[in-house]
Amino acid sequence: MQNSQILRNLCLFAVISSMAVVVLGTCNSCQTNNVKCLNETHYSFCSENVAPDQVASCPSGQVCTSLAIICVDEGLYDAACSPSTIDGSCSSCDGTSLFVCTSRTTFQMCDGTNLTSQVNSCKDNKICSIQSGKYCIDSCEAGDNIECDRDAPL
Incomplete structure (x- = not known):
């Protein structure tokens, strides 16, 4: 039993x-x-x-x-x-941020807790950095502080 x-x-x-x-x-x-x-x-x-x-x-x-x-x-x-x-280590829209990095070289606007559909891309040789206040920065400037380590947005 x-x-x-x-x-x-x-x-x-x-x-x-x-x-x-x-x-x-x-x-x-x-x-x-x-x-x-x-x-x-x-x-x-x-x-x-x-x-x-x-x-x-x-x-x-x-x-x-x-x-x-x-x-x-x-x-x-x-x-x-x-x-x-x-997957990955990227921030998501939590209602407190206006933008989030969605890949190493892209970012999107948040509508509350949802991503808007427009994907914005950094110029060549730049990476996404919302925390810097500049949206995109030189990879040298970021050092080891990469906000989103994805090849492309999900």
Whole structure:
């Protein structure tokens, strides 16, 4: 009797663990709907015929999902990529910052706790530095203080 309870709990743990991997692994990964959600509200297409650096955004109040309808009203379905699943060491919009670095060379404006769709790029040989107050600075000036260590925005 006790062995069957242990086996049942072990099976339940295995199922929940595998579900967590599926949920947590969807940021910046091509999904069955042929897009990759870069964050809760932005996505890019997974197609050889579309430039990979083109980022699209969901309409206001909607989130990026793995459904056939890419953007769904917030609250109706969980976003495929939530802030807790995003890779890298970049700040997110927390309601206190007007801008955040979204890669080593890009930054975006915050609308409260959401990123706006406009991705702004630093000039060649400059890196994002919102903390400096200059938006973009020479990499020599930043030293080891890189605010966002991603190749491209999510």
